[in-house]
Amino acid sequence: DNWSRIVTELLGRAGITINGPSPSDPQIKHPDFFKRVLQEGSLGLGESYMDGWWECERLDIFFSSVLRAGLESQLPRNVKDTLRVAAARLFNLQSKKRAWIVGKEHYDLGNDLFSRMLDPYMQYSCAYWKEASTLEEAQQAKLRLICEKLQLQPGMRVLDIGCGWGGLAYYMAKNYGVSVVGVTISAEQQKMAQERCHDLDVNILLQDYRELHDQFDRIVSVGMFEHVGPKNYRTYFSVADRNLKPDGIFLLHTIGSKKTDHSVDPWINKYIFPNGCLPSVRQIANASEPHFIVEDWHNFGADYDTTLMAWQSRFLDAWPEIADNYSERFKRMFIYYLNACAGAFRARDIQLWQVVFSHGVEHGLRVAR
Known part of the structure; x- marks a missing residue:
């Protein structure tokens, strides 16, 4: 029928064959797959995978091929997708009230899952694979890289905005002798971070970053800016500004978009990170310009694929150890999410940036790599 003809032709442009022999070729199990994908776009593709309507041995290769070929821009724009982009422009999806949603819906999923999937420091963000061969090594390399870029000295006060399960706070306090204040909006994360850091000079607060009025020598924020939202970028940088001492350094670690738009992948927004939005270089530059100078901008997005x-x-x-706590559909959702993201980083469609800001440190900074 027409539905399958259109999808077959589209995927053909990316070198993908429906029911083909390659591990990246999707195997279709349900006749309505084609119609659903064309009518519902990204959401239909993801939900039909969760429903078992298709299989694909190497989803990561499937996604990197689709994105390299630019197919997402050739799919008919779904009315719902268009409305979602309009909503992101008009409304503040990350207002103080709504900001807590992602804490509940994603980060509180369960420590049983995250503690097994992640490294011992529970880093739910990009690792640094420059000289590492295991996830644990790569995450420690990332933590060390951050501390070296921040030029931490014993006795400094450090603010960690969006501190997660406290791995970075622990690492900084333990290895560099600094005192850390961490902020999170996930109750599960706060509890675990407090336990992890109980014998160190670390204070973990369950609050919105916008409530902070203090003075720190250093500020760091890893994997949190993706949840801030374009309406709040200016606020975010003004909060960092007012909390950073005149000679301080601020490091921002964030996933980035290669173009400036408000589009959020509808599937990711619904199932993985409600109210998330990836910033562009321009958006970060515009929002930070009144407050800081950019000392350094480091892209290692390809390392997120490996991570x-x-x-x-x-x-x-x-999975066998935790399967009883989750559904088979959840497993398919999570696998789809990890592979879709890996494919997007591999296709260089999305980036990972560490940006170092200061108020204009005298003599400049020699930034670690």
Whole structure:
């Protein structure tokens, strides 16, 4: 029928064959797959996978091929997708009230899952694979890289905005002798971070970052800016500004979009990160300009591909131990998410940036790599 003809032709442009022999070729199990994908776009593709309507041995290759070929821009724009982009422009989806949603719906999923999938420091963000061969090494390399870029000295006060399960706070306090204040909006994360750091000079607060009025020598924020939202970028940088001492350094670690738009992948928004939005270079530059100078901008997005694939293999290894707590549909959702993201980083469709800001440190900074 026409539906399958259109999808077959579209995927053909990316070198993908429906029911073909390659591990990246999707195997279709349900006749309505084609119609659903064309009518519902990204949401239909993801939900039909969760429903078992298609299989694909190497989803990561499937996604990187689709994105490299630019197919997402050739799919008919779904009315719902268009409305979602309009909503992101008009409304503040990350207002103080709504900001807590992602804490509940994603980060509180369960420590049983995250503690098995992630490294011992529970880093749910990109690792640094420059000289590492295991996930644990790569995450420690990332933590060390951050501390060296921040030029931490014993006795400094450090603010960690969006501190997660406290791995970075622990690492900084333990290895660099600094005192840390961490902020999170996930109750599960706060509890675990407090336990992890109980014998160190670390204070973990369950609150919105916008409530902070203090003075720190250093500020760091890893994997949190993706949840801030374009309406709040200016606020975010003004909060960092007012909390940073005149000679301080601020490091922002965030996933980035290669173009400036408000589009959020509808499937990711619904199932993984409600109210998330990836910033562009321009958006970060515009919002930070009144407050800081950019000392350094480092992109290692290709390392996120490696990180996500490492998480997937650990997730699959751990599944038998945690399967009783989750559904089979959840498993398919999570695998789809890890692979879709890995494919997007591999296609260089999305980036990972560490940006170092200061108020204009005298003599400049020699930034670690």
